[in-house]
Amino acid sequence: MEDRGVYLIIGFTDEGSSFEYTQKRAKDVEKRLLPLLKAEESPYKRFLMIVPGFGSDNSFLIISLLDNWKNRKQSSQMIMRQAIGKIVTVPQTLAFPISPQSIRVSNYNKPVQMVILGNTYEELEEIQKKIIRNLRKNRNLSRIESDYTINRPEIKLDINKNKAKDLGISTQTIGQTLETLYGGKTVTKFNKLGKEYPIILQQYLDDRKDKESLSKIYIRSEITGKLISLANLVTLKEEGSANKLARYNRQRAVTISANISENYTLSEAIKYLEKTISEIAPDNEITWKGKSEELKETSNELYIIFALALLTAYLVMAATFNSFVHPFTIILTVPLAVFGGLVFILFLNTSINIFSQIALVILIGMSTKNSILIVDYANQLRTTGKSIENSIREACDLRFRPIIMTSLSTMIAMMPLIIGNIGPGAGEGSRLAVGSTILGGMLISTFFTLYVTPTMYLTLAKNTKRIDIVDIELKKQLHQ
Numbered sequence: 001m002e003d004r005g006v007y008l009i010i011g012f013t014d015e016g017s018s019f020e021y022t023q024k025r026a027k028d029v030e031k032r033l034l035p036l037l038k039a040e041e042s043p044y045k046r047f048l049m050i051v052p053g054f055g056s057d058n059s060f061l062i063i064s065l066l067d068n069w070k071n072r073k074q075s076s077q078m079i080m081r082q083a084i085g086k087i088v089t090v091p092q093t094l095a096f097p098i099s100p101q102s103i104r105v106s107n108y109n110k111p112v113q114m115v116i117l118g119n120t121y122e123e124l125e126e127i128q129k130k131i132i133r134n135l136r137k138n139r140n141l142s143r144i145e146s147d148y149t150i151n152r153p154e155i156k157l158d159i160n161k162n163k164a165k166d167l168g169i170s171t172q173t174i175g176q177t178l179e180t181l182y183g184g185k186t187v188t189k190f191n192k193l194g195k196e197y198p199i200i201l202q203q204y205l206d207d208r209k210d211k212e213s214l215s216k217i218y219i220r221s222e223i224t225g226k227l228i229s230l231a232n233l234v235t236l237k238e239e240g241s242a243n244k245l246a247r248y249n250r251q252r253a254v255t256i257s258a259n260i261s262e263n264y265t266l267s268e269a270i271k272y273l274e275k276t277i278s279e280i281a282p283d284n285e286i287t288w289k290g291k292s293e294e295l296k297e298t299s300n301e302l303y304i305i306f307a308l309a310l311l312t313a314y315l316v317m318a319a320t321f322n323s324f325v326h327p328f329t330i331i332l333t334v335p336l337a338v339f340g341g342l343v344f345i346l347f348l349n350t351s352i353n354i355f356s357q358i359a360l361v362i363l364i365g366m367s368t369k370n371s372i373l374i375v376d377y378a379n380q381l382r383t384t385g386k387s388i389e390n391s392i393r394e395a396c397d398l399r400f401r402p403i404i405m406t407s408l409s410t411m412i413a414m415m416p417l418i419i420g421n422i423g424p425g426a427g428e429g430s431r432l433a434v435g436s437t438i439l440g441g442m443l444i445s446t447f448f449t450l451y452v453t454p455t456m457y458l459t460l461a462k463n464t465k466r467i468d469i470v471d472i473e474l475k476k477q478l479h480q
Contacts, residue, residue, distance in 0.1 A: 168223030337367035344440025
């Protein structure tokens, strides 16, 4: 989580709510926030309200822009926590604040998003009820929801065909009347000053808001010619329906989403969901969306990237030293650097995220630099006829100064990234992750490199030849 200088308030009203109703509820939320904006030393800059927020008429979005980081002492997370009580208690609406991620990978959706695939929506509805019931037992998960909910109000009209036939009204006439008055129909066009305007026949908006308005519709009988109220010809039944029937890879699917607490990682949440689905519906296929999908992919890819980085570094050094032993001696410093990076991540209370993962890959090149200085110079000294012991000892003495200088310059360069995180600041999360990882890796790898590299060189280099052995053999053959 990072202080982006802003947090968002996402709100919803009941399914089927009009734009005007949703706008009133959004203003209710805004009224509760305005005293925070007008307070002395307010950390807020202004509020921006967007209705509808996400396409549907029953959603809204309020963007809370915060003051510049240097003008406030509190982070966006703390400011958001202070306002959460005013936001979530607004009646007749569901509103909650969220903080944007440092890397936007899944719009503003919840971090946990599990997709369950099935044959029918009825089957998926039964499965999701059991899963949600189990997930609510975990206190680290909150706002557990599904995208398949039968809560959209719908009115079903059953036409009394026998009665309509007796009165001389056809089913087609009833359908066309409802289509025209509720859906609208272009009956003609009007030309004025070279411009064409469509004439649309439709009932007034106020007469289309509730089922009682159906009693105001009259249809003329083909037998008697009299007007007959539509309410006498149909039976109304109010029931709920799904807002949308989602599919994933062309298969019927439902998505269960949830928020996680601060002390609960996304990996732990995913494992908990996988265990739950294996107990309830082991035969159903599952997949992931949003941040959950990103975590599943990057967790596996990180090991591949790390292995490829090591392999590439090893092969390049093998070609440079014309040996497979010396690169192995150098690569041994990488675990020390990774260990140091992980220790400082824990020490400074940061996390293993995308930024710290990038820093760990960078450490592969930076940590091997010190060993390369020692091994390369020791190999050069061996070409003068010196023994392995004397060569590595002299290489350590002469290369100690450049190793310390380059390592110190790197560590000093990381200090502003760490020290600059005292108090809220732009990009503090990513800066701390990169700075702490590289600082810890370089500090520990530099210290241990001066001991590990000479020791391993003495142990492994006994079975290696001088780097100029090929030149010596060629000269011997030429003299012969």
